[in-house]
Amino acid sequence: MNVLIVDDEPLARSRLIRLLTHDKSIVVQGEASNGKEALVLAKKQTPDLIFLDVDMPGMNGLQVANELNSLTLPPAIVFITAHPEHAFDALQLSAAGYLVKPISEQSLQKVLKQVGRLNKVHIQKQQNVKISYQLAGTLRSVDINDVLYFSAEEKYTKMIFCGGEALLEQSLKQLELQFPTHILRIHRNTLVNKQKVIALHSKANGNHMIELQGCSELLPVSRRELKLVKNSL
Structure with missing residues (x-):
């Protein structure tokens, strides 16, 4: 599964990458520190999954998700936030899940299992384009x-x-x-x-x-x- 990580905090990105290295099926394609950079990389790399921080200066994660959802084959999105109250907004945007900082390995694995089930449908759509x-x-x-x-x-x-x-x-x-x-x-x-x-x-x-x-x-x-x-x- 190809993954893009979007967070304005370098340490938060590094921690998530470190946790993801435990799963050999995950390939981290790239990192973005803001919303605009995230959209450019998402269109270029077409990742299967994006870990998207909600609280970013300028274009926040919810705004980025709105743009991503308009793509022909949008990636699965997992929101990352320090504020659990954002969970409702995440669900409204058809997010595959959300993680609360600091992210634990247990919570990450739970979300990845959920995304894996959803991603099978996403991959099937890609394969059926004729x-x-x-x-x-x-x-x-x-x-x-x-x-x-x-x-x-x-x-x-x-x-x-x-x-x-x-x-x-x-x-x-x-x-x-x-x-x-x-x-x-x-x-x-x-x-x-x-x-x-x-x-x-x-x-x-x-x-x-x-x-x-x-x-x-x-x-x-x-x-x-x-x-x-x-x-x-």
Whole structure:
């Protein structure tokens, strides 16, 4: 389970990371010290679970949770607070649970078991995302996880996937909006599956190319999208 920790107190983050290292199924992807940083990392890393401090200066945890819940596949959220009265607010925001500081290993394990049950549903949703297309008058579909990339082809969009290709009527922009957690734009004419990215190659002439798992060709990265691509890797 991939985890993001959000708390404005460095010591609190360190303690939670230390407690989480006892569970080998947990991977701490990153830390954030404020709400804005949390939203950037959440959209970039798409974690399964976020431990989110309620009391932070600027954008507090409840405001961050509202933003996270609007994502296509929002992460599970466990609120962290020194004030138990925030529990009601947490439940209203469909939180998977809450922890009261100082966090004990016992309370953490109890919450993780609860999140594990909820997360199975979350993972199932991710696995069931499919894209439909027409082939010889027959409606077919392909799992988003099997897609390599999309490229603009005149009035259509070409979809390259494991074992074939197809033409779609959706534009690249429409696909970006439909699958924001799965797709990365590398060029005005190209979107790639984030999960298929192996490496970003720099050429002697200053150009950059993306290498995808299962794809024999390297795809060009535009200068305009280079920074975003680097941040996503």
